Amino acid sequence: MRKMFVSAYECKPGMRIAEDIYNEYGAIIIAENMILDDYIIMRIQEMGFTRVKIYETSEEMVPVGKTELFKAQYNENVDNFKGILHDISEGKDIDSKRVNEATNSIILRINENRDIVNAVNEMRNSDEYLYSHSINVSLLSMLIGKWLKLDYKSIKSLVTSAYLHDIGMVKVPAEIVNKPTSLTAEEYDEVKMHCQYGFKTAETMQDMNDDILKGILMHHEREDGSGYPFGLNSKQIHDNAKIIAVADIYDAMTSKRVYRRRICHFDVIECIQRDYFRKLDQHIAGIFLNNIASYYIGEFVKLNTGAIGEIVHINQNNISKPIIRSNDVYIDLSKERSISIVELV
Ligand SMILES: [Fe+2]
Structure with a gap:
């Protein structure tokens, strides 16, 4: 495929980089074949590059998210x-x-x-x-x-x-x-x-x-x-x-x-906490599980009662048992031990 230069300010999401871009220490920071997106374009501009080499494409550039x-x-x-x-x-x-x-x-x-x-x-x-x-x-x-x-x-x-x-x-x-x-x-x-x-x-x-x-x-x-x-x-x-x-x-x-x-990721979290307690580094596992759990806030789950609810809060001292809002009632799974998540919906 043919290559061409475009100015850093003409870069558009979806363009494909045609040659490695190095920083001042000689390390590759953006590799050939990488597809540009807003974030990478911003980095290229921030780092002061005036132009980059991209692959020319005959296809219409489709704006992609x-x-x-x-x-x-x-x-x-x-x-x-x-x-x-x-x-x-x-x-x-x-x-x-x-x-x-x-x-x-x-x-x-x-x-x-x-x-x-x-x-x-x-x-x-x-x-x-x-x-x-x-x-x-x-x-x-x-x-x-x-x-x-x-x-x-x-x-x-x-x-x-x-x-x-x-x-x-x-x-x-x-x-x-x-x-x-x-x-x-x-x-x-x-x-x-x-x-x-x-x-x-x-x-x-x-x-x-x-x-x-x-x-x-x-x-x-x-x-x-x-x-x-x-x-x-x-x-x-x-x-x-x-x-x-x-x-x-x-x-x-x-x-x-x-x-x-x-x-259900909360089952996995519980399982890791229970079965791998002495097997994994507790500091590393704790940081990982705490952070990853927070990405499930806002997800909808089905409970064993049949009700559907939204995860609204992660209990920091019991991350596998979040607080769920279902029909405007808040259910704290760390306290309501008979209620559990069946699956994410
Ligand atoms: Fe392995």
């Missing part, structure tokens, strides 16, 4: 990830340019919390679980990193680690990965190998570092020593792995793979 662009970028990242896995399965090295392109485009969305939470909930395709799971875990890990107030460099390594955390699955025989029935002990041992396979595969990537590798290797380790591959304890587990573990469990539990209908 921020959310549509977010989804388009999400799908591109899924395709990008497929390409990386394809390369690995053919014995090639990981293309660090592809990884950088995806992680940069993810980090650029760091302030779009609402779009991230929605995308993680909606953009799922059970046939392509591994791909969307990798993007979801990257997005969620980034949010946790932001809520923990990590700096840019740490967030970049965290997102890269999250993006690659399950690449080792490509080396686990497909008949085990896709087996519809439960796994034998030997098959499960093989699945567990994905951490070491992923580590080995990522090790050779250009610009790789220890923080990224440890996130991949240790994301199934648990605080109480019950995890794998090494049964490490809390002090030995890298922070990237602790964060990825929280994002990984949340995404897996809310995915359609596990639940047939639209999952």
Whole structure:
């Protein structure tokens, strides 16, 4: 496709960037192929760029909203990830340019919390679980990193680690990965190998570092020593792995793979608080669950009484039991223990 320059003030949402844009330190801040939206255009103008190179398109530019662009970028990242896995399965090295392109485009969305939470909930395709799971875990890990107030460099390594955390699955025989029935002990041992396979595969990537590798290797380790591959304890587990573990469990539990209908996130929150109390870093899990719960304010739910109500308040000391307004009556689920949420509607 032909490329052309447009001035920073002629940029329009929907245009596609045709060459990487670097900051003064030489780091790519906007990668080739990224689709412009109002936020990115504002960043380009703020950073003082006078013009950018875009792909010329014969099609009429369709004005698209921020959310549509977010989804388009999400799908591109899924395709990008497929390409990386394809390369690995053919014995090639990981293309660090592809990884950088995806992680940069993810980090650029760091302030779009609402779009991230929605995308993680909606953009799922059970046939392509591994791909969307990798993007979801990257997005969620980034949010946790932001809520923990990590700096840019740490967030970049965290997102890269999250993006690659399950690449080792490509080396686990497909008949085990896709087996519809439960796994034998030997098959499960093989699945567990994905951490070491992923580590080995990522090790050779250009610009790789220890923080990224440890996130991949240790994301199934648990605080109480019950995890794998090494049964490490809390002090030995890298922070990237602790964060990825929280994002990984949340995404897996809310995915359609596990639940047939639209999952109730408050059940997942309760389940994580109950079943993973000694397994996850409590500070990290607490910050994540508290923040994520607040995005469900305003959602409508069906209660076990049959009534429909709106979530109006999250109880900070009991986040899985919010306050619901139903027919102008306020029901505090932390007090009315016989009433519970059945599903989001
Ligand atoms: Fe994993």
